[in-house]
Amino acid sequence: MSPTNGKSSGPIAQGMIDATGMPALVLFASMVGYGSMAREAGLTLWTAVASTGLTWGLPGQIAMIELYALGAPVIAIVAASSAANARFLPMVLSVMPLLNEALPKKRWRYAAAQFMSLNPWAALMRRGPNMIPADRPPYYAGFAGICVSAALLGTGAGFVLAGALSRDVTLTLVFLNPVFFTLVFADARGRAAILAVLAGIVAGPLFHLLSPDWGLLLTGAVAGTGVYLADRALRGRHG
Amino acid sequence: MVDGLDWKLWGIVLLCGITTYVWRALAVVIGGRVSPESESFKLFSCIAYAMLAGLISRMVILPEGLLAEAPLSYRLIGIGAAVAVFFGLKRNLAGGVFAGVTVFALLIVFADTPV
Known part of the structure; x- marks a missing residue:
């Protein structure tokens, strides 16, 4: 290259x-x-x-x-x-x-x-x-x-x-x-990405049970935003 | 080939393509000015990782269509074998996929369940 x-x-x-x-x-x-x-x-x-x-x-x-x-x-x-x-x-x-x-x-x-x-x-x-x-x-x-x-x-x-x-x-x-794709996501690198994958694995099926139509977008919005905020707080603490 | 049914089918295929594209185009409009160094990029990236991991997890735990015919235990054992071999062989993607699919195939062929 x-x-x-x-x-x-x-x-x-x-x-x-x-x-x-x-x-x-x-x-x-x-x-x-x-x-x-x-x-x-x-x-x-x-x-x-x-x-x-x-x-x-x-x-x-x-x-x-x-x-x-x-x-x-x-x-x-x-x-x-x-x-x-x-x-x-x-x-x-x-x-x-x-x-x-x-x-x-x-x-x-x-x-x-x-x-x-x-x-x-x-x-x-x-x-x-x-x-x-x-x-x-x-x-x-x-x-x-x-x-x-x-x-x-x-x-x-x-x-x-x-x-x-x-x-x-x-x-x-x-x-x-x-x-x-499980393995592609298991191979995610970086704290934010790894935390987001773990949160998504748990939240995906739960939100799907809550709403089959909107479960996927809710998973992203709730678990993804939650992880972002947690990661930003950790970044602030450790520089 | 030019009967009414065919045109209806082509119309459906075209409309499904266009309405899926609307989501993609909307993302280009919204994301036009986002820089890869920005906090927005980090937020969108977390949202996408969580959503897509959630999609895969949902496909395994609560599948729709054909995959629902295999018992949950087979699906979880298959995924478990794939993850174990993947990390056991220092993140070997091909090895992990091969292990997961082989274990799953052996279970549906040889275990006594109505598949």
Whole structure:
């Protein structure tokens, strides 16, 4: 990676390398699960693949196909799908400050926001602060590009393979996703991030029981703000 | 292919994409002037970490859809194995994922439960 030349292909390649391997593999596998569920729900191959590319958020996609399969009204499907993906507001909000400086043109920020998902978010939050600002957008582009490719291929493969996979195999593929992301979050560094992960683990299911619709945002707002205030108090005390 | 049902399906797929994008765009508008050194960035970062860890925890403990067919004990044992191997092998991501998924798969295949 050349720190002096922002146009170097170094950070793009680094992003692609970091995404290839576990992130792309796990994403491919969980999208195989989605593709096969989408076929069972009555989607066509191309609507299934397009939903991955356009929505680019698995919880919203699953809400969409489940309600579509039940024959729910369009407005109900769209509302549920959008609500399930409301997490993108705090997610994009938290990571954009790392990209803003090197993306003075707003249109690139809006383009970057479309491709944000858990994998590139975790990679940027972890590695971004140690990069020079100009390297962050190309790193992100390389990383997200591999993720999008793996997810589109996985969705198509899952659609084609639907029915050929046993229930146990599909179930294991679906479990791959929470296992992988548990470890991504177990690997969080820095006191504030580690405390926020621990608080979220406890608060997530509790707030979900309180309100399945708003539980996730409440978890972020309550547990996240609480941890921020605690961390700021600790910083004040120890300098 | 150009029957009424297909157009309805394409419409739903497009609308779900657009309404998800609204959240992303809103974040770009709000976060346009936030610097990575600011207190706001630290706050947003705590909120996002807590929310996303909460999402994963909820997926394991209170899953929806297919994963709910596996018993809670299998899911927790799988996650426990993954975390143990991950830290046991000095934060080895691939090793942890492999251990967690293998333990879970063995449980659903060989343990006597209706999966």
